[in-house]
Amino acid sequence: MKLSLVKIKQLADHLQRLSVLGSMTLSTCMAHSGDGNWQERSCPIVYGGGRTMWHFKQTVELPAAWREGLVTMRFDLDVPKDRTACEGLLFVNGRRSFGLDRNHKEYVLPEDAVRGGTLELEVEAFAGITENLYQFKAPQVCLLDPMMQELSMWLKNLAEAVECLELHDPAHYKLHDLLHDACIRLDLFAPRSDSFFSSVQSALEVIQGGLSALPRDGFAPTLIAVGHSHIDIAYLWTIADARRKSVHTFTTIMALMDQYPEFTYFQSMPQIYAYIEEDAPDLFRQIQARAQEGRWEVEGGMWVESDCNIPSGESLVRQFLHGMRYVKEKFGKSCEMLWMPDVFGYNAALPQILKQCGIRYFMTTKLSWNEVNDFPHDTFGWVGIDGSEVLAHYISAPERNLDVYTYNGFLDPKSVWQTWENYKSKAINDHLLIAFGHGDGGGGPTAEMVESGRRMAALPRLPQTKFGTALEYFRELERRVRLREDLPSWKGELYLEFHRGTYTSQAKNKRFNRQSEWLYREAELWGAVANFHDVRVLERLADGWKLILKNQFHDILPGSGIPEVFEDSDRDYEQILAIGREVLEAGLSAVASRIAADDEPGIVVFNSLPWDRGGWVEVDGRTLWVDSVPALGYRTISWKELEAWSRVPASASVGGAWSISTEKMENELIRILFAPNGQLLSVFDKQANREVLAPGEAGNVLELFEDRPIRNDAWNIDYDFPLKRREVTELVGVQVVFDNGLRGAVQFTWTWNRSTIVQKVIVHRDSKRIDFDTRVDWQERQVLLKAAFPVDVQSAYATYDIQFGNLQRSTLKNTSWDEAQFEMCAQKWVDLSEGGYGVSLLNDCKYGHDIKGHTMRITLIKSGIYPDPLADHGDHTFCYSLFPHQGSWHTAGTNREAYEVNIPLQARVMESGGSSGGRDLPKEYSYLQVEGEHVMLETVKPAEAGNGVILRFHEYGNQRGPVTVRSARPIKAVEAVNLLEEPVSPLAEADAFKMGEHSLEFRVTPYQIRTFRVVLG
Ligand SMILES: [Zn+2]
Incomplete structure (x- = not known):
């Protein structure tokens, strides 16, 4: 007969209770609700009422007999489960000591405080963001028996380890025997008697002796455990709340670090450190000291754990630039890892951005949230669109009650065991990482987790766990897998199917x-x-x-x-x-x-794009046409000249082809016909002599879908969204609102339910681009609005503009991977092309798209109801454009067209006043010109440090070749730099460039980003 594991775990709990040798309950406290008016109150004290800060204090005199012992304090703030940000901070003798929340209720008093005997306790309790009321329950001070605590922890952890081990594993029985033997020794006939205490000691000896005598097989996986707390800087709480959460969490971490010398902690996001610096400078200095010691890990690279779908490539660069500059300045180190546990998909440009920022490793857990397809690897080389590769690893720790990985892990036998069980890349590696601690809203690890972690290394078969840092983990992982030919790789984006x-x-x-x-x-x-x-x-x-x-x-x-x-x-x-x-x-x-000004008054028009362009400018409340402005330069134009351009008679402008009415819009290149409900009946490309829309289908159909996701309302669009579809057809007004022979606009007004959509359809001279300049008063909830263009184009893939490049995604539903991508993210444009012809859809602030079969759709409004019940209610302004073209998107200039939609020319009225007095610039000027059709000069900025201008180029045609940049000003010096603006080793052949007096020549490979610091004369 053997004691069951259930019985053994019960004994562990019982011991835990028995270990309290003495306790004092504080039945009254002084309290105030933020007004400083202290009053004595009996506990429990009701507190709460929406964003109020409560204070409780009491002085405790420890009995003399306790002053050498293990003394803890227990607080229960009645913190609810619903993440309302209700939580507290404990001060002992005026010192910030411990964060109090749902998972952190017990504080182990430091020895010096216990020896001192007198404790001034104060709790600052934030009552959360709701109006709810809570109870501040009577705090307790307890004297504990450390040996009983120790035995209890061993019993609990060993019993859990036995449960993990399979029935055919001999270790299962050996450990169970050991537990049985120890528990049989335990004499509970007279608890707290001398024989009981000596039985506790002897049970402990059985366990410790037994464990060290167990044979080690040498094949157990290894695991690095690092404490962590995911702190969303805004989510179901505000930034102000997250700042408070950070102070609470980090105070707890400091207490745990004092208590457990081996405990390590990881924290990303310089933004949070910057807040701590401001809110709690003393705590910040403690963090710096722990970081210096190597126990507090500052890593992660980016300024915040940023979304990676929507920000531009340049934004992502700045996340690293500002993030890593801060870490360097405050902690004297660089970062090597992108820590992104909870971000909703990772674009295919990231590996190159990482590489060029000196980041070698990438960590997430989020791809395990895929709804349809199991991502096949947990350790792999992640390869970007340009071929750059970083080492990626997914922490495979189990999320309780959900079949996904988590960054809010526990540290106990079950968690480390399942981390190994879940891990998909066992064939190439058995070295794992776990980030343990409560999170999303901070909190972090508990003493119990650290206590478990301490014992884990002694348990056979389970992953041999030790505390460490994530960087140390990644370096070891890299050493193990770098040379393996079977290290899998994944090229392209890490799309989250959720x-x-x-x-x-x-x-x-x-x-x-x-x-x-x-x-x-x-x-x-x-x-x-x-x-x-x-x-x-x-x-x-x-x-x-x-x-x-x-x-x-x-x-x-x-x-x-x-x-x-x-x-x-x-x-x-x-x-x-x-x-x-x-x-x-x-x-x-x-x-x-x-600029040398004429006597003739006029305007100066600036063009920040690196090619000559014409366009519309807004100046003095007027919209005027400017026919050409030099690349990255400006042009001055007199009012007289402008008037002449803007007054082209409609009939004369384009050989009679120009026609703008509520039924038809036509220029020399394109003719569109409207249906009575305002949809497009036909888009005819006169140059290509073909219809753009699919036979029998209408274009620019404003579609509505019932959008009630099963869960995560703001986050999700469910697969079945197309099942309930309506169209906006109730046209209540249509009129020609503008026509000057150069540009024509017809305005349509529709209503649907309680919402109104006003859209100007705009056609320009010499262009096939049709703009849909839209204003919406949106009053719907859980309704998705899209615009659909079924086009007469046949292709198995569509092209999507992404950060620093583009990629192709399937338009088919052949595989479950194709099918799961029913909504996709793009930056400025998407394109569907067949041989010789295609259609691009451009936008000025939209990201969601779907192109399946021959229908291109852009997602305009979502309007979920959780966590914001009125999300997206009210005014919307946006523009999308249809751009039918001959040839491919690349030869047709889709990318340039999209930049022009997004970046208008800038015009300013010129002051007249002769050419004297420092007016040394000509009337028309181009600072820089870029020769290389497939290369974009994305960024021109002052260098962060020192003199010089940073020029950042990226290739976007998947093409290699030479690039020549011509500068009007003499070039004095050029240096190739990385994205952090640090010089890159001139030895690498790819970094070579040639500097001329007024030119810079270099080469690019497909999708390459190249950055130079240039000093101009
Ligand atoms: Zn998060």
Whole structure:
């Protein structure tokens, strides 16, 4: 007969209770609700009422007999499960000591505090973001028996280990025998008697002796455990709440570090460190000291754990630039790892961005959330569109009650065992990583987890666990798998088959983000051109960028936060745009003030794109046509000249082909016909002599879908969304609103339910591009709005613009992988082309698309109801454009067209005043010209440090070849740099370049990003 595991676990619990040798209950406390008016109250004390901060205090005199013992304090703040951010912070003798929440209720008093005997206790309790009331229960001070605690932990952990081991494993029986023997020794006839205490000691000896005598087979996997807390800086709480959570969490970590010298902790996100620096400078210094010691790991690379679908390539670069600069400055180290446990898909440009930032490793758990397909590897080489490769590893720790991996792991035998069981790459590696600790809203590891972790290495068969750092883990992993020929690789994006609604939710944030990205491009570019190296300007830009980066956090930009999160981000964007506009204006005026002006009054038009272009400009409240502005340069034009261009008589403009009416819009290249309900009946390409739309189908169909995902409302669009479909057809108004022979606009107004959609369809001279300039007053909930274009094009794949490049995705449903990608993310454009002809769909702030079969759709509005019940209610402004073309998207210039849709020409009224007084610039000028049709000059910015201008190019045609950059100003020096603006080794052949007096020549490979620091004369 053997004691059952159930009985043994019961004994462990019983011992835990018995280990309390004495306790004191504090039946009263002084309390106040934030007004400083302390009053004595009996516990439990009711507290709460929405965003209030409560204070409780009491003085405790420890009995003399306790002052050498193990003394703990227990607090119960009645913290609910519903993540309302209700939590507290304990101060002992005026010192910030421990974070109190649902999982952290017991604080082990440090020895010096116990010896001192008098404890001034104060608890600061935040009552959460709801109006709910809670109870501050009577705190307890307990004297514990360490040996009983120790035995209890052993029994619990060993019993759990036995449960993990299979019945055919001899270790299962050996461990069970050991537990049985120990428990039989335990004399519970007279608890706390002398014979009981000596039986505890003898049981412990049985276990310790037995474990060391067990044979080691030498084949157990190894596992590095690192403490961690996922702190969403905004989600079901606001940034202010997350700042408080961070202080609480890190205080707890410090206490655990004092208590357990082997305990290590990992924390990403410089943004959080910057908050701590401000909110708790003493805590920040403690963190710096622990980091110095190597026990607190500062890693992760990015400024925040950013969304990776929506931010532009340049934004992602800045995440690393600002993130890693901060870590260098405050912690004196660089980062080697991208830590992205909880982000909703990873774009195919990331491996190259990582490589060029010196990041070698990538960690996530999120791909295990795939709805349909099991991602085949947990350790692999992740290869980007350009061929760059980083080592990727998924932490495979089990999420309790869900069949997915987690970054909020437990540390106990079951968790480490399942981490190994789950791990899909056993054939190539048996060295694993676990990040343990409570998270999403902070909290972090508990003492119990660390206690378990301490024992794990002694348990046979289970992964041999030790505390360590994630970087140490990755370096060892790399050493083990680097030379293996069977290390699998995965090329392209890591698409998450889940959370596809995050490309669209909270459209306002997506729009602000896009606007900010372009505004900062312009501001930096004209700032660099105007020779800004003023430290203050650079600091302003850095401040603005950090706000942009913060708002790209993976529950802000994806739209998955509570309403207050977006109220905060509105304020941030106001500031972001103000800074950007201020720097831009200063840059433009600095350039304009140097242009030799005529007596003839006029305007100066700036073009920040590296090719000559014409376009519409808004100036003095008027929209005017400018026929050509030099690449990355400007042109001055007199009012007289402008008037002449803008007054082209309709009939004369394009040989009579021009016609704008509510039934038909036509220019020399294209003719579109409208149905009575406003949809497109026909889009005829006159140049190609063919219809663009599929036979019998209408275009620009505004489609509505019932959008009630099973769960995660703001995050998800479910597979079955097309089943309930309606069309917007109730046209209540149509009129020609503009026609000057160069541009014509017909405005359609539809209503649907309580919403109104007003759309200007715009046709331009000399262009096949049709713009749909749209304003929506949206009053629906859980309804998805898309615009559909069924086109007469046959192709098995479509092309999607992504960060620093593009990729192809299937239009078929042949495989489960194709099928699972029923909603996809793109940056500025998507394209569906067959041999010789195709159609591109461009946008100025939208991301969600689906192209299956021959229908191209762009997702416009989502409007989920959780966590924001009124998400996307109200005004929307956006533009999408249909661009039918001959040839491929590349030869037809889709990419350039998309930049032009996004980045308008800038015009300013010129001050007249002769050519004297520093007016040394000509009337028309091109600063830089790029020869290389497939290469984009993405960024021109002042260098972060020192003089010089940073020029960043990226290849987008999947093509290699030479690039020549011509500069009007003499080039004094050139240096190839990485994305962090550090010089790259000149030895690498790929980094070679040739500098001329006014030119820079280099080569690119497909999708390569190249950055140079250039000093101009
Ligand atoms: Zn998260």
